[in-house]
Amino acid sequence: MAFLEIDHLVKRFGSTEVLKGIDISVDEGAFLVLVGPSGCGKSTLLSMIAGLDTITSGEVRIGGRRVNELHPSKRDIAMVFQSYALYPNMTVAENIAFGLEMRGVAKSEREAAVARVSEMLQIGHLLKRKPSQLSGGQRQRVAMGRALVRDPQVFLFDEPLSNLDAKLRVDMRTEIKRLHERMGTTIVYVTHDQIEAMTLATQIAVLRDGVLQQFGTPAEIYNNPVNVFVADFMGSPSMNLVPAKVREENGRTVVALARTGEAELTLDTGAAAQKLAGQIGREVLLGVRPEAITDADGADRNARTVVDAECHVDVVEPAGSDTFVVTSLGGKHVIARMRSDAAVRAKERARFAFNMDKAVYFDPATEKRVA
Structure with a gap:
């Protein structure tokens, strides 16, 4: 009791x-x-x-x-x-x-x-x-x-x-x-x-x-x-919350994120695909913690779904043991937490690794979790 x-x-x-x-x-x-x-x-x-x-x-x-x-x-x-x-x-x-x-x-x-x-x-x-x-x-x-x-x-x-x-x-x-x-x-x-x-x-x-x-x-x-x-509210830096659209491509469920002046970024939803089946064609908020977005060499080797993508680097913030790197996706600033020696420079492009095992998804209208 x-x-x-x-x-x-x-x-x-x-x-x-x-x-x-x-x-x-x-x-x-x-x-x-x-x-x-x-x-x-x-x-x-x-x-x-x-x-x-x-x-x-x-x-x-x-x-x-x-x-x-x-x-x-x-x-x-x-x-x-x-x-x-x-x-x-x-x-x-x-x-x-x-x-x-x-x-x-x-x-x-x-x-x-x-x-x-x-x-x-x-x-x-x-x-x-x-x-x-x-x-x-x-x-x-x-x-x-x-x-x-x-x-x-x-x-x-x-x-x-x-x-x-x-x-x-x-x-x-x-x-x-x-x-x-x-x-x-x-x-x-x-x-x-x-x-x-x-x-x-x-x-x-x-x-x-x-x-x-x-x-x-x-x-x-x-x-x-x-x-x-x-x-x-929980987490520092807080979770990245990015508008995205759920789609089906080649038998896979993906989320598409808009990018200014270039093609959309599509990310495989991995294990969340089944829960997102009812969201195909709809908008969601993709939630991913900064530490789940890293440089390619720093990605979790045990993760089942890691998506590598090249993104434009807006800001680089060295923080001693880590480097925080800011890019823009879905009209939002997205923070990645990379290794201290990650080879990234502001105003250039770099490889980002998205650990989609750690991603969560919310309904933009109700703000409740959907997957």
């Missing part, structure tokens, strides 16, 4: 419906990331799990127990906020122990818990300092320590890394993942950063305008998006 169950959850503010029937179930020990653009309802959903926001309809259950009417202090959860929310007049040790003190935990137990958590977070040398004497990353560790010291059933993180610089964000991301692997406690984590979602999660819920778009593992979300929004 699922440990955290969100059952047809609805939230209204007046006549405005912010969450529109969210259904999510996760097992104990899972790392669930709620991801989506600003205003999609992810922080509201987290607040409802925490008990900081009332539920209009539906249920939240933790460990099989309905918690809708329970006060936040009775839900056995701990929350880490974006703003750290530390008491400025208290030392690090006092901040971490404050919740335990309010619950009447004995001093010796509080001190033992603070020592355990500070060692885990490597902040033992900071225990006597005040928050004003800490860096942003150190403050976030203290905020995490205050949550960890309670040993709750569920940890809730509300965009905890958004105030940190890029390098520190990566470092803290690694720390959070390491902590989860060590503790095995259920975590619900809100972010608008899809890289954070992909690297941290065991399961991802993608939200848009209060509607759950897709729920699954990071690999499922990334490789098998159910609609155009998920395909475009």
